[in-house]
Amino acid sequence: MKIIYYCSTGRHTSIFMANLHLGNISLKKRYKSQDLTRLKYFGGTSIQEEPLFIGIDKDNNDIYTIGIPKEKEIMRKLIESFLKLKGKHPKDIQMIDADACSNPWIKLGIFLSLHTRFKGLARQLVIKGFENYSSCFLTTAHS
Amino acid sequence: MKIVYHCYGGSHSSVTAAAIHLGYLAADKKPTPDALMMVPFFDKQTDKDHGKFKLMGKDEMGNQIYICGCRSLGTKMEKSLYGIARITDIPMDDVIFVDTLKGVNSLMRIGGFLSRKLRLVWLGRPIVLKGTVNAFNNFVKIVEEVKNKMQN
Numbered sequence: 001m002k003i004i005y006y007c008s009t010g011r012h013t014s015i016f017m018a019n020l021h022l023g024n025i026s027l028k029k030r031y032k033s034q035d036l037t038r039l040k041y042f043g044g045t046s047i048q049e050e051p052l053f054i055g056i057d058k059d060n061n062d063i064y065t066i067g068i069p070k071e072k073e074i075m076r077k078l079i080e081s082f083l084k085l086k087g088k089h090p091k092d093i094q095m096i097d098a099d100a101c102s103n104p105w106i107k108l109g110i111f112l113s114l115h116t117r118f119k120g121l122a123r124q125l126v127i128k129g130f131e132n133y134s135s136c137f138l139t140t141a142h143s
Numbered sequence: 144m145k146i147v148y149h150c151y152g153g154s155h156s157s158v159t160a161a162a163i164h165l166g167y168l169a170a171d172k173k174p175t176p177d178a179l180m181m182v183p184f185f186d187k188q189t190d191k192d193h194g195k196f197k198l199m200g201k202d203e204m205g206n207q208i209y210i211c212g213c214r215s216l217g218t219k220m221e222k223s224l225y226g227i228a229r230i231t232d233i234p235m236d237d238v239i240f241v242d243t244l245k246g247v248n249s250l251m252r253i254g255g256f257l258s259r260k261l262r263l264v265w266l267g268r269p270i271v272l273k274g275t276v277n278a279f280n281n282f283v284k285i286v287e288e289v290k291n292k293m294q295n
Contacts, residue, residue: 002230049219050226064230066223071214075223077194078213082224085145085196085209086233093231 001091002062005098006075009110010048010067012126013098015041018054018063033127041065043123045113065098072097105129144206146239146289147196149220152259153212154188155251156243159275160282161199161210164290170283176272186258186268188212206293217242241289246281250274 003021005014019025019039036042041052047067054063068075080090109125112118146164148157162168162182179185183199193212200208213220221240228235251274258267 049222051223051230053230062230066226068223069219071216074194074214074216075220078211078216078220078224079227081194081196081211082227083231083233086228086238088231088233093227 001094002064003057003094003096004051004064004066005096006066006068006072007098007102008047008067008069008107009044009114010052010065011041011044011046012106012110013102014065014067015039015054016130017096017098017101018065021063022055022057024055031130033131036127036130043113043126045119047114072099103129144204144237144239144293145209146202146206146241147209147211148241148243149211149213149217150243150247151212151214152188152255153192153195153197153210154184154186154259155255155271155275156247156278156282157210157212158182158184158199159279160241160243160246160285161208163282163286164208165200165202167200170286173276173279176269176276179272179275184210186255186264186271189259204293217244239289239292241285243282243285246278246285248274248278248281251278 005017005021007014016036016039020027025035025039041054047069048065049067051064051066054065056062076095079093079095083090083092105125106129109122109129112125113122116122148160148164150157159168159179159182163170167182168174168178184197193214196209196211198207199210202208225235250270254267254269254271254274256267257263258271261267
């Protein structure tokens, strides 16, 4: 099976959740900036519109991330409908919304990184968002 | 081949283009509002239909013609689906996505919004019908481009 974590960019919460899934980062109550900055593909200033391969989990599932900046539910339905159209089973791909744990810091940081030149500030805000709201990711990862 | 005409709501421009492609509407003359209303799915789709590929019919070459409302995703949708196809080993050489929004005029946008989004059908439908008749040649041109592309 292929599991795709999606967030507004495909480079932030989805990368984090995908790495949690793969065990590349451990489950803990608070994350530090170095936990995030060492993640491959984390950050970035553009939207990852095509699936990005992150790794294979212990059950042999391929783990990907993708950026869906708007109309998330429509994109989910489109992918499902597209798989049916091409004779595949919609359950071949499992889509997981990684933005369920997003917060104002992360959202503001992503907005700044995409639409302004304040890339450094944007990165700091995103990291602050992850540091302050780690428990949500912890709960989601467990579920 | 599978040809997917897509627009914002899958109710007007994509349906009109698909109807021209399938010969439900003659390409050489502008349709009457009544003829447009006879076309399946025309001004019928609602929010819950968005994101679903719907089969309109088969053309004379046996190609399956679909319509889809993908809101403002447009070319983003195409790019993401090509990516999904790549990771799932789905061949894409038999699929053509056609964005029909480029043929839409202001009357179609206003009428479509009133009829579909605000559900003011009595007000929006006559406006969107007028707009579709006015923009009809745009959709004929889009379909011609698709058919030429398929022949080459």
